[in-house]
Structure formats: C-alpha cells, structure tokens
Amino acid sequence: MNATGAAEYRPYTLVAELTYRCPLRCVYCSNPLDYARRRDEVDTAGWLRVLREAEALGVVQVNLTGGEPLVRDDLEALVAEGERLELYTNLITSGIPVTRDRLARLRDLGLDNVQLSIQDVSAGPSDRIAGRRSFDRKLQVARWIKELGLPLTLNTVLHRENLDRVPEVIALAEALGADRLELANTQYLGWALLNRRALLPTREQLAQARAVAAEARRRLKGRMEVLFVTPDYYVEFPNACMDGWGRRFLLVSPDGLVLPCHVAHTLPGFAWESVRDRPLQEIWRDSPAFNAFRGEAWMPEPCRSCDRRATDFGGCRCQAYHLTGDAAATDPACSLAPRHELIMAARREALDAAPVAFEYRTRRAGAGT
Amino acid sequence: MIAADARPRLAPKVRLRFDAKSERFMLLYPERGMVLNPTAADIVQLCTGELTVTEIVARLAEKYAPQPRATIEREVLEFLDAMADRALLRSEP
Numbered sequence: 063m064n065a066t067g068a069a070e071y072r073p074y075t076l077v078a079e080l081t082y083r084c085p086l087r088c089v090y091c092s093n094p095l096d097y098a099r100r101r102d103e104v105d106t107a108g109w110l111r112v113l114r115e116a117e118a119l120g121v122v123q124v125n126l127t128g129g130e131p132l133v134r135d136d137l138e139a140l141v142a143e144g145e146r147l148e149l150y151t152n153l154i155t156s157g158i159p160v161t162r163d164r165l166a167r168l169r170d171l172g173l174d175n176v177q178l179s180i181q182d183v184s185a186g187p188s189d190r191i192a193g194r195r196s197f198d199r200k201l202q203v204a205r206w207i208k209e210l211g212l213p214l215t216l217n218t219v220l221h222r223e224n225l226d227r228v229p230e231v232i233a234l235a236e237a238l239g240a241d242r243l244e245l246a247n248t249q250y251l252g253w254a255l256l257n258r259r260a261l262l263p264t265r266e267q268l269a270q271a272r273a274v275a276a277e278a279r280r281r282l283k284g285r286m287e288v289l290f291v292t293p294d295y296y297v298e299f300p301n302a303c304m305d306g307w308g309r310r311f312l313l314v315s316p317d318g319l320v321l322p323c324h325v326a327h328t329l330p331g332f333a334w335e336s337v338r339d340r341p342l343q344e345i346w347r348d349s350p351a352f353n354a355f356r357g358e359a360w361m362p363e364p365c366r367s368c369d370r371r372a373t374d375f376g377g378c379r380c381q382a383y384h385l386t387g388d389a390a391a392t393d394p395a396c397s398l399a400p401r402h403e404l405i406m407a408a409r410r411e412a413l414d415a416a417p418v419a420f421e422y423r424t425r426r427a428g429a430g431t
Numbered sequence: 432m433i434a435a436d437a438r439p440r441l442a443p444k445v446r447l448r449f450d451a452k453s454e455r456f457m458l459l460y461p462e463r464g465m466v467l468n469p470t471a472a473d474i475v476q477l478c479t480g481e482l483t484v485t486e487i488v489a490r491l492a493e494k495y496a497p498q499p500r501a502t503i504e505r506e507v508l509e510f511l512d513a514m515a516d517r518a519l520l521r522s523e524p
Contacts, residue, residue: 072452074464120452122459148448150459175444175461213444215461241444241518242461284518 071356073312073346074123076116076149078109079324080137081129081316085158087193087422088181090219090254090261093129094328098425104318106136108337110143112314115342117147121312127154129316132164138171145172152177154217157203158196162210165203169212176207177215177244183230187223193422204238215242220271221261222412228271232278232288240286245275247293250408251325251380253423259411260418268296294395295405299370300377303393307355307379312346320345322352325380329389355379360390364398433484433511437522440480445519447475460519474510480523484511 082097094100104112113124124144131137132155144151152175153168165176180200182188188197207214216235220228228245235243247268248254248261275290282288294300304311308322318336319327327334332351346352354360358371365376376382377393385394385404392399433439441447446459456472458465467475473494477487488507492500514520 075462122448122450122457122464123462148446150446150448150464152461174446174459177461211443213442213461241442284515287518 071309071346072120073116073310074121075311076112076121076124077311077313077324078112078124078126078131078140079128079313079315080109080126080131080134080140083133084128084130084156084423085133085194086130086156086196087424088191088219088253089193089257089420089422090191090221090248090252091423092249092252092254092324093423094252094325095256097129100315100317102318103134103316104314104337106139108318109136109140112337112342113140113143113147113149115337116312117149119312119343119346121149123150123152125152125154130156130158132156132158132160138167141168141171141173150174152215155179156192156196157200158194160203162206165206165212166210169210173212175213175215177217178204178207179217179219180204180231180234181218182224183227183234191219191223191420201238204240208239213241214239215244216240217244217246220245220247220263222263222267223261225263225267225271228274232274235286236282242287242289244289244291245271246289246291249294249381251378251384252328253421255384256421257418258408260420262295262408262412263293264412265296265409268293294378294381294393295408297395298397300374300393300395302374303378303381306375308346308352309356309375312342314342320349320352322355323380326351329380329383331389355390362390362392364400365392368398433508433515433520433522435485436483438480438483439478439487439511439515439520439522441475441478442519442521458519470506471510474507478511478520480521484508 081103082093082100131153141151151173153173154177157178181191185197189195204214218231250258254261272290275288279288304323313321313324314337315321318338319334320337321327321334334351335345335349361376365371377395379389382391382393383389386401394401394404444460448457448459450457453466456467458467473491477490488504492503495503
C-alpha cells in the first residue's frame, strides 16, 4: 500500500462477471479474446461468498454482468443475497434470453436496476453488430421491464456505423420510457481493438453526437439521465480509467480472478489471485498485482511530474499495454504521451471511409492477444 | 422549483443505505452513489411520498430549533430541487 493510506482504496463497486457465455457475438465485446478457454465458472456458493466478502470490504453496488448473466440459473440466489446485504444490484444484460416471469421474480427478490443493451435503432444494423437476430426481442424486454416497474437504463455502444443515429437512439429511449440512457463510445480493448478500423469514428461524427446528447440532457433534465462517454481516442487527456487502478472498483471474473478491471488479466507478468484461494479482502489489500499501479511510484514521465496525475492516474494500463507493449507506459491517449502518435495514426485511419469487415466474437481465439 | 404541497419520494431507481464505514447515509443509483451529510440524510428520510414539502420543513424546523425556519426551508428546497434535477426524486401531487 502506498503512502496515501488504505482509506483511499475502498471498493464501492463490485463488477461480478458471472459468465463469459453469451448468445450474442458483438464485435466490440469487452470480454478477453481467449474467453472460451476460461470455462471453469465460480459456483453459486462461491459467488454468495464473494458478495458477502465484498460487502464487508465496503462495496455498496454490484453490477451483475458477463457475458450474459441471465444464462446462469442461480441469478435469483445472487440477487436475493444482494438484497439481504443491502447492496444496489444492477443487472447488465442483452435481454436474451429472459421471460417476463423471470424479470418479475428478480424484481420481487430486490433487483434495483436493469441495464439493457440496444445496439442500434432498427433490426438490421443492431443485429448486424450483435451477430444474431435480437433487436425485436430486446424491445419487448424493455417494455416488460417498464411494465414491471423496474428502473430501466438503456445502453448503446457507439461507433462509426451508428454515431450519426444518436438522435434516433435518444428518441427510442424516450419512447421506451428509459430512466437513464448511456451513450457509451466503444473503448478499444479486446474485440473492439481487433475491430478498431471498422468501428473508430471520425472526430466530426463524435462532435456532432456529443452536441446532440448535450441538448437532450438539458431538455430531459429531471426525467431521463443522458450520459455520453467520450472515447479515449479523441480526448486531450486520458480518462481516469476505473477511477484509478484498484481504487474504487473490484472485478471478479467468471473463473474467479480478482481484478481491477475487466481486461487486466490480459496484461502479462502478473499473478492474478482467485477467490477460490484467498479471501477477497486479502487480495484487494495485499496482492502485488493490485498494488502494482496504486500510488505514483510506478509512474513514468511525463505522468510523474504532471499536475493531472491525481486526476487521471496516468490513464488506462491495459490500453498502454495493448498499444505500446508496456503496461507502465503513459496511456497513449494522452496528448503528452511519448507514444501519442499511435492514437494519431488511428485517427487518420478513421478518415478513410472504405468499409472494413467485422471480426465477430467467436470461440476461436482471435488474432493477437 | 418543487411545490410546497408536493409529496416527494425517492425515485424507484434510488436506494438509501447506511454506510457503516463512513457512518453516513448514502444514496445509491445506477453506477453512482452520493454520501449524505446529516442534514441531507434527515431530509431524504422524510421523502416517503406521504409528507408534503411544507410538512417536511415543519418537522425539520422543530428538530433543528432554534435555527430560523426560513433558513431550513431554503436548505430543504435547494436540496430537493437539486435531487429532482438529477431525477432522483418523484413528487406526488
């Protein structure tokens, strides 16, 4: 632990990745490329213990996610335990496959919020991104969620093919009565990095969509929350990824690894520990991997002497590794980074309008890491 | 501006919880949380959909006497308006 003390490192949110299984094959899936090799899922008793240990550690929110969390038939047991522990439980789902009855059951057990993904505003392009017919069913699920009185967050991942339809996405969210709309630009890791040429928008597309979102936020104030997440590739300074490494977020992967984010286990050279072997609290506090990028001692220049080092924590470690090969490098998204040229080159590529084929999420390990 | 006869209650997406670590109440909602100071926690706990804003102010004026009622009223209204702007509050007419 570093000099600023243990109090700075409290996990408020547990991201519980219950499974990597998913009926969809989205081209920007955030699961690791080798997900199919990580099949040994934590069982129900294991997850119940994770919830209890996480709550004792300070966690107050749980994101039940995946893959598709609905493919686990013990979701009910986990929601009930979350309720008993007074945790805010958020189901992050594709909506496939679920029945109205099951949603009603989850509501009665204490589920606090459903975040439903919609890939686009009509079946053609939405199903094309998802790699499966799913759009019409998703709309049905959105209506069920509202009918059952569950709060609904709609999440649409944005990229060059759908950014120009942000006005329609907002209109759809309004029509469905969403309580919150997340317009989340693709973050280019995992499958999204593999598909970056097909997905990365131009600066102009992004600026227009951002302006539309800002107008909607003003207009819908007090009714629907509208969130617009700018992609790292078009910022001057990086985002504070996960609010800083091992500071506020704790993630447990389907196979039980305790991680600071959903792709940290793709970084080489770290011994990630499992909830099967050690209490969560010890891993959070003592694991060398968790402590590797806490504090400032690990920072290279220009981060180490930068005024923003306590604001953005040097950006994203995984992005640094996957773009430069060095997890301790300054995030290339930063305009001050020595390797910022990597981002500039990707931006130039985005100006080329020629279509690029998608590589869908598949069991076969993809090219690269 | 929230009406004096409105009966505010927390929006369905919001959960109030006591946090043993900070010994404060917290409001939890999707992907966010807000630690409440003791005054804010007192206000939120009265937002049950049963009491009107006027009644909430009266209760708190009693609790915080001898602080002037006008000060309390201003604080309550400012807080409730900010909550409503963030869609954290519903008001029954």
